[in-house]
Amino acid sequence: MSRILDIFTKDALEAARANNTYRSMRLMETPESSCVKIRMPDGASQEQILLASNSYLDLANVDELKQAMAQAVLEWGTGSGGARLTTGNKSPHQELEEFIAKFKGEESAITFNTGYMANVGTISALCGKNDFIFSDELNHASIIDGIRLSRAKCFVYKHNDMADLQRVIQEADKSRAESALPAPRKLIVTDAVFSMDGDLANLPELLRIAHESECLLMIDEAHATGVLGKTGRGLAEHYGCAHVDVTVGTLSKAVAAEGGFVAGPKQLTEFLKNKSRSFIFTTAMAPAVAAAACNNLRYIDAHPERVQNLRDNVKFFCDALQREGVNVELSPSAIVPIVIGDEAKAMQISAKLQEQGILIPAIRYPTVAKGQARLRASLMATHTHEQLQTAASIIAQAVKEGV
Incomplete structure (x- = not known):
């Protein structure tokens, strides 16, 4: 040394x-x-x-799910061999994405190797240096890092304070109106469940503010998928309200596998396949892991x-x-x-x-x-x-x- x-x-x-x-x-x-x-x-x-596990449904120890993953390893091997855009894209990846979309009630889904990579890759693809991002002060580090990588102007609002969110949006709009710069893309981003406090984002109000302010709305459902709502489908099911523009989640917590995902319109996932660096420039998750995640999600759906x-x-x-x-x-x-x-x-x-x-x-x-x-x-x-x-x-x- x-x-x-x-x-x-x-x-x-x-x-x-x-x-x-x-x-x-x-x-x-x-x-x-x-x-x-x-x-x-x-x-x-x-x-x-x-009392310290994010495996909230304890699926990692369900015998039929362990056996299914073992069978997937025997069928697909231990690794993927390449990035999704070269040789790494296998049938289990596609089946997983199709089931995520169905489970979350969205048109399409795309998977990443981790939830962290999903946040970083999505935010930095959606926004650039001339754009505005409005972020809850208690958002996860992966959201913060994605914002930094995007180089967008970040406005932090007080935790779960919808009046303060409206205030910072108005101030941002005013500052841009007084300049000669073109109108920015605007994104509100928040955790669905805040991981250190366990409280929930106010989704109905966020949807209203996003609509009135012409902002995109993105939520990270890392601690919500498999937990919130009558059947574990997340924050929208919990509140009984509309879905957001961009839903991010993880497969490593309640789903008890590995990986992250983004669910939303088909055009969004096609955009991320072409623009998200954390998707493009990495080897795909092992197909056996994708198969295990899909089996585990099906188990949640059935139980x-x-x-x-x-x-x-x-x-x-x-x-x-x-x-x-x-x-x-x-x-x-x-x-x-x-x-x-x-x-x-x-x-x-x-x-x-x-x-x-x-x-x-x-x-x-x-x-x-x-x-x-x-x-x-x-x-x-x-x-x-x-x-x-x-x-x-x-x-x-x-x-x-x-x-």
Whole structure:
């Protein structure tokens, strides 16, 4: 290692340790499910109730879905061999995109290797340096990075504040009207479910504002697909309202596979095939993974009770925490934040809970604002009420004691 690299990386890591933002990885020794085994610091394995997974429907452990993916590997091999526009495009990719479009109620869909790539590639393809983007202040990093890559003028509005969104749109329109530049393309972009707070974007109001302001509207349904709505189809089903112009999502959370997608009009997906750099310049996802994602989506479609089980568990857990004296609200999603505040205290409580068999991570700056560190519980459809009651009691005691 060169001296320059050594000094730079050492200083950065020491600073992270000093302000309690240093990150490290746990080793999980069993498949992702409602209970897992974790390698502890002393080298022993310990069973934990997992309250940290984005696999909200616990589909990764459904036997018929595992067997279907194994069969897809035997049929299609372990890799794709090329980009989608060269040799990588296989039947499972097309079948997956057709089913995503059907599931989301859209004309067409296009898949990416990750949800992150879907956001970055879509935003930077749709907007350029002369355009305006209006972004919720709590949007995911992939949205922020897509905006940066687009070089568009970004206007950040207060979280879920529709009056502030209207204000920044009006200010942007006024500034452009006073210049000699041509009219910009305008895009409102927001998460559907905000991943650290678990709250929802106000889709009916966003649709109204987008229409009145002549803006495109894009939502990222990473934490909404398979979770929101009676059958898990997302934010529009939840509200019972119209769809947006551009719907982005992921296949790696409730769908329990890998990849991201964009759903919308056929012309949109054709445009992205030709203009999105994160689609064009990358090797396609393995066809067996695409087949697995499609099978898992079909399973969600055929088992809406799985979505209802998740909703029931969220209500039970929030009620249990409230009975134990923990200040939480009923979450409309699968994410239940328990705000601690101090970064060091949140880390200590999380470590104490892990010792007691509850795996729930401490989320700190820069993922959330300084002084807003929290325990972020994410629930699964297969948690039992007994597990959730046990977890709520232990969490409440740890929070009260402050460790």
